[in-house]
Amino acid sequence: MKVFVTGSTGFLGARVVSQLCGAGHDVTALVRAGSDSTELEGQGATVVYGELENVDGFAASLEGCGGVIHAGAHVQTSGDWSVFHNSNVLGTHRLIEASVAAGVRRFVHVSSLGIFELGRGRSEIEVDEEQAYDRKPLLRGHYTRSKIHADRAAMAALKSGAPVVVVRPGVLYGPGRPLFRGRVSKRLGPLRLVVSRASYPVPICYVENAAEALVLAATTPGVDGQVFNLVDDSALRQREYFSLLAAAESSGAKVVYLPPALLLPAIRAVAFFFKLLKRRQWTPAYQFERSARNASYSNTRAREILGWSATVATDEALRRSADAGK
Amino acid sequence: MERSSSTSVGLVGAGIISGVHGPYIRKAGADVVAIADADLGAANDLADRFDVQRTYADAGSMLAAEELDVVHVLTPPHTHAEIAVNALEAGVHVVVEKPAALSVEEVNRMVAAADKAGRMLCVDHNRLFDPVMLEARRLVADGVLGDLVGVESYQAGHASERAWLSQLTGGGLGDLLPHPLYLQLAFLGPVDELQAWAFDRRDEKGPRELRVLMKSGDVSGMLTISMNAHPQSNTLRLYGTRMTVDVNLNNMTIIRRVVRNVPKLIGKSLPNLEEAWQLFSQTGRSTVEFLTGKTRFYPGMGNLLSRFYSAVDEGGESPVSVDEARSVVDVTQQIWAAIAKDGDGAGR
Numbered sequence: 001m002k003v004f005v006t007g008s009t010g011f012l013g014a015r016v017v018s019q020l021c022g023a024g025h026d027v028t029a030l031v032r033a034g035s036d037s038t039e040l041e042g043q044g045a046t047v048v049y050g051e052l053e054n055v056d057g058f059a060a061s062l063e064g065c066g067g068v069i070h071a072g073a074h075v076q077t078s079g080d081w082s083v084f085h086n087s088n089v090l091g092t093h094r095l096i097e098a099s100v101a102a103g104v105r106r107f108v109h110v111s112s113l114g115i116f117e118l119g120r121g122r123s124e125i126e127v128d129e130e131q132a133y134d135r136k137p138l139l140r141g142h143y144t145r146s147k148i149h150a151d152r153a154a155m156a157a158l159k160s161g162a163p164v165v166v167v168r169p170g171v172l173y174g175p176g177r178p179l180f181r182g183r184v185s186k187r188l189g190p191l192r193l194v195v196s197r198a199s200y201p202v203p204i205c206y207v208e209n210a211a212e213a214l215v216l217a218a219t220t221p222g223v224d225g226q227v228f229n230l231v232d233d234s235a236l237r238q239r240e241y242f243s244l245l246a247a248a249e250s251s252g253a254k255v256v257y258l259p260p261a262l263l264l265p266a267i268r269a270v271a272f273f274f275k276l277l278k279r280r281q282w283t284p285a286y287q288f289e290r291s292a293r294n295a296s297y298s299n300t301r302a303r304e305i306l307g308w309s310a311t312v313a314t315d316e317a318l319r320r321s322a323d324a325g326k
Numbered sequence: 327m328e329r330s331s332s333t334s335v336g337l338v339g340a341g342i343i344s345g346v347h348g349p350y351i352r353k354a355g356a357d358v359v360a361i362a363d364a365d366l367g368a369a370n371d372l373a374d375r376f377d378v379q380r381t382y383a384d385a386g387s388m389l390a391a392e393e394l395d396v397v398h399v400l401t402p403p404h405t406h407a408e409i410a411v412n413a414l415e416a417g418v419h420v421v422v423e424k425p426a427a428l429s430v431e432e433v434n435r436m437v438a439a440a441d442k443a444g445r446m447l448c449v450d451h452n453r454l455f456d457p458v459m460l461e462a463r464r465l466v467a468d469g470v471l472g473d474l475v476g477v478e479s480y481q482a483g484h485a486s487e488r489a490w491l492s493q494l495t496g497g498g499l500g501d502l503l504p505h506p507l508y509l510q511l512a513f514l515g516p517v518d519e520l521q522a523w524a525f526d527r528r529d530e531k532g533p534r535e536l537r538v539l540m541k542s543g544d545v546s547g548m549l550t551i552s553m554n555a556h557p558q559s560n561t562l563r564l565y566g567t568r569m570t571v572d573v574n575l576n577n578m579t580i581i582r583r584v585v586r587n588v589p590k591l592i593g594k595s596l597p598n599l600e601e602a603w604q605l606f607s608q609t610g611r612s613t614v615e616f617l618t619g620k621t622r623f624y625p626g627m628g629n630l631l632s633r634f635y636s637a638v639d640e641g642g643e644s645p646v647s648v649d650e651a652r653s654v655v656d657v658t659q660q661i662w663a664a665i666a667k668d669g670d671g672a673g674r
Contacts, residue, residue, distance in 0.1 A: 085367050093366055093383060137374045149370040149381070156360070156380045159391035 002026040003218055004065045004104075006052065006095070007072025008045070009035050012110065012172060015211035016069055017045050023215070028061055030072065052091030055098050062102035067218035070095055071110045073147070081142050088146035093153040100162050106224065108217045109154035111168040112147050113203055113229060114140075118293040122261060125295045129168075129227040139286040158225050165217045167210075169230040170297060174207030174317070175324030179245065182238070183291035192253040195260055195288075198239035201296040203231045206317035209310045216306045228302040232310040232317070241314070248318035260292030333638055336360045336392055336418075338385040338409050339400035340368040342486075343423060347398050348376045350628045354635035356396065362388040385409050389416045396638060399423065402490035407432035410447065414439035419446040419638055421631070424504040425658060426651040428494070433655050437648045448634050448644040449651040451508040455629035457621075458573050458580040459509070462564060465571060465582070466513060472568030476546040477513045479506035479562050482555035495662045497532030499524065502551050503661070507538075508654045509562055510549055514542040516653070522661045526554065538661055578625075579608045 003020050007013030008029035017040055020027045027045040030052075031037045037047045050058030052072055062068065074087035092109065099107045116131045133152070137145040151166065158164040173180050180202070182194035213230055217223065242255045271285035302308045312320070333356035337344050340363035351358055362382040363369035369381040382388040389397070389412060397413040399406050399422040407427045410420045414436065426449040427433045440447035453459060465471045485491060485498030494500035511517070519541040524533035534554055540547035560575040572581040581604050586596055615621040622628070633645035 089370065090366060132377065132379060135377050145374070148374075149366075152370065152373065152379065152381045153366065156382045156387065156391060159380065160382075160387050161391070 001066040001219060002028065002064055003067045003069060004028045004030065004062055004099075005045075005069045005071060006030045007070070007110075008040055009037070010071060010075075011174070011177060012169075012207055012210060012214075013069075013071035014039070015174075015207055016071055016214050018043055019208075019211050019215050021045060025219075028065065030058060030061075052087045052095065055091060055094040059098040059102065062099055062104060065099075065102065065104050067106040067108065068095070068099045068104050069108045069110070069214050069218050071214065073110075073143075073150070075143060077141070077143070079142065081145075084142040084146035085149070088143075089149040089153060092150040093157075096154065096157045096162060096164065100157075105163055106218050107157075107162065107164045108214055109150070109164060109166045110214065111151045111154065111166050112144075113168050113170045113231070113297055114144050115148045115151050115168070116295075118290050118295050120289060120293075122294060125293060127229070127295050127297050129229050129301060134290075136286060139281055139283045141283070155227075158227070161225075163224040165223055165225070166227040167213055167217050167230055167302075168228065169205045169210040169213070170203035170232075172205055172207050172210055174321050177207075177321075179249075179318065179321055179325070180204050180241075181245075182242075184288060187253060190252065190254060192242075192255045193258055194238065194242070194255055195258045195263060195292060196238050197259055197294070198237065198257050200238050200294050201234070202236045202238055202241040203295070203297045204236070204241075204314075205230050205232050206310065206312050206314070206321075208312055209317070212311060213302055213306060213308045216308050220306055223305060226301070226305055228306060228308075229297050229299065230302050230308075231297045231299050232314055234296065234298050234300070236314060244315050244318055245322075248315065248322040260288075264289070264292070332357050333395045333635060334359045334393060335396045335398065336362065336385075336388050336394045337372070337398050337400060338362045338388070338413075339398075339402075339423075340365065340372040341400060344372055344398075344400045345375065346624050346627060347400060347421075347631070348372070349622075350624075350631045351398070351635075352376075353628060354632045356635050356638075359394070360388050360392045386412065389413060389418070394418045396421065396635075402488070402493060404428055404490065404493040407436055410436045411439045414443045414445050414447065417443055417445065419448070419634075421448050421450060421634060422651075423450050424452075424508065425449070425655055427655055429659060430652060430656045433648070433652045437652065440648065446634070446637065446644040447648055447651070448630075448646050449654075450627065450630065451504075451512075451646045451650060451654070452624060452627040452630050453505050453509055453575060454512055454626065455633070455645070456575060456578065456626035457629075458575065458578050459562075459626065460629070461580050462562070462571050462573050463512065465569065466564065466566070470569060471564060471566030471571060473566060474513060474545050475565040475567060476548070477510050477562065477564055478548045478550075479510055480550045480552075480559060481506050481561075482552045482557070482559045484553050484558075491531070495658075496524065496536070498553055499533055499536045499551055500658075500662075502553075503536065503658060504654060506549050506551065506560075506562070507657060508650065510540070510547045511650070511653050511657060513564065514540060514545055514547045517542050517547075517657055517660070520657070520660055520664060522664045524665045536661075540657075577609070578612050578621075579605055581605065 008017045021043040029040045029045040033049045048061045184195040186193045271282040274282035335358045360380045361369045362385045396419045399409045485501040517540045521539045523537045526534040536551040538549040562573040564571040570583040
């Protein structure tokens with residue numbers, strides 16, 4: 001099948017291209033002018049230069065494609081909202097429109113598990129594919145806010161009957177990226193302080209496993225209109241994760257869990273004075289409350305409907321990632 | 327999470343007024359589930375504020391994709407008819423911002439679509455439902471005011487800068503006209519005769535002063551809109567055979583004046599004191615209501631939408647009839663036709 005991939009030089013997109021090429025698919029990779037495309041071409045992908053801000057500029061290349069995997073996005077921690085909006089929100093909207101117009105039979109939108117509302121408190125929240133979006137997107141930074149808006153655009157197209165599949169992976173890791181060490185954590189000599197509880201879930205996804213899910217989402221018949229949350233192992237808890245991590249890194253740091261409830265009063269007090277003085281919300285407080293939530297995500301749909309499973313198990317995935325970092 | 331079975335609402339248009347509709351829709355017990363706007367960024371910004379799950383770049387896609395019960399058409403007036411007809415044909419009730427449309431022909435198409443679909447078409451004549459106007463209407467309906475002799479509206483204000491004002495006959499005046507006009511027509515009924523003047527064209531955006539004189543049977547209507555006079559003001563006066571009522575729509579007060587059979591000396595001061603007391607007590611009450619959040623801006627819209635959504639749930643009548651929607655557009659057309667006939671000045 002001819003597959004068009006955006007974000008093909010990115011952390012996830014590059015793996016998608018390799019897997020597609022490896023499986024004998026005919027890959028067209030969207031690349032920003034100036035990016036290094038030698039590796040893509042070496043794998044046999046056809047390179048098209050263009051940018052998500054200007055879908056019309058490359059829309060002709062969508063003709064004849066059976067699938068589109070939209071793994072590209074403007075990923076930065078700073079910059080103007082308009083850049084995120086044009087690239088991630090309007091880019092997604094127009095790319096879906098152009099794909100439908102070009103007769104593409106499957107559009108896979110890569111979203112994120114970070115877009116959801118998690119509420120407050122200590123009780124466990126089970127987040128499924130129908131969970132509402134974060135109610136305070138303005139406190140989430142431009143990137144996450146734009147991913148929420150992009151997900152809305154994809155869901156709107158999906159509801160309109162476009163052959164869209166939305167995949168929302170958890171925290172991606174793998175060679176080339178620092179390993180996940182808790183959302184809020186700090187190394188202190190022989191100790192690693194992690195703000196969480198040992199029993200809280202770890203919603204991570206190995207990048208090769210996520211890429212496999214995207215390829216399945218693009219090639220499996222009959223899954224149009226499906227939405228998949230994606231984590232390697234729904235049952236993975238902090239305690240287990242950090243012992244696997246210690247084994248992979250052969251590091252002896254002792255993990256100490258700081259219950260979020262212990263720090264919340266102090267954080268809320270700072271947030272209160274910040275609001276009093278600056279007259280706006282202190283965003284780290286909100287992000288802290290979110291990251292300290294006991295939220296679990298299920299991969300049941302991806303397993304049952306896509307036939308996906310985490311091919312690379314967490315211990316092996318961590319070892320590969322740790323080895324690559326040495 | 328969308329697991330409720332309550333009334334599902336879609337907004338078309340994500341402009342300033344959409345931000346007012348949102349909370350009142352929720353207050354009426356319905357859910358805004360989707361927003362459509364050609365400016366997807368504006369739709370998303372509003373969706374962020376109101377916790378709405380999906381946004382569309384056009385109304386057609388939203389109607390096709392969502393299972394809506396109600397659509398609010400909050401786009402510029404010249405786009406109302408097409409969107410409303412499509413929505414009604416899709417089997418949803420429609421709330422449309424004022425004016426319902428630009429011509430009677432357009433309103434008739436909307437009404438025909440509503441009749442055919444068996445759905446409500448409700449134009450947002452929200453000022454009719456401001457608490458002070460509800461009280462004024464009650465005084466007339468219950469005969470407290472006696473027989474109505476005349477209605478006067480005075481509005482001094484400016485129209486907000488909007489790209490679509492040029493699509494509207496009369497420009498800024500055309501944008502300001504619907505509110506005072508529907509208030510007048512609610513008391514006048516069918517207009518037999520009409521004179522209108524539009525003048526002061528010191529800039530290219532159209533006239534800045536409008537006067538309309540109407541007659542309906544034995545009742546007269548006078549309407550003044552000024553884009554020059556200050557301060558901003560918005561009042562309605564009802565003259566009856568037994569009572570005169572002064573409604574201040576900006577400050578939300580309603581002053582009743584009645585005949586007092588008292589000695590002449592007291593007769594000079596008593597009405598003033600009565601008026602002062604009414605102003606004082608009502609100002610106190612509305613201040614408290616604002617401070618405690620009981621009243622918000624556009625309270626009439628809250629009342630109108632609460633009645634509308636009760637009608638959706640229980641199968642009642644729309645709080646604003648299609649005849650009211652039609653007559654406002656009809657008289658608006660007559661006003662501008664009269665002005666046009668007379669060239670640059672008065673019209674008859």
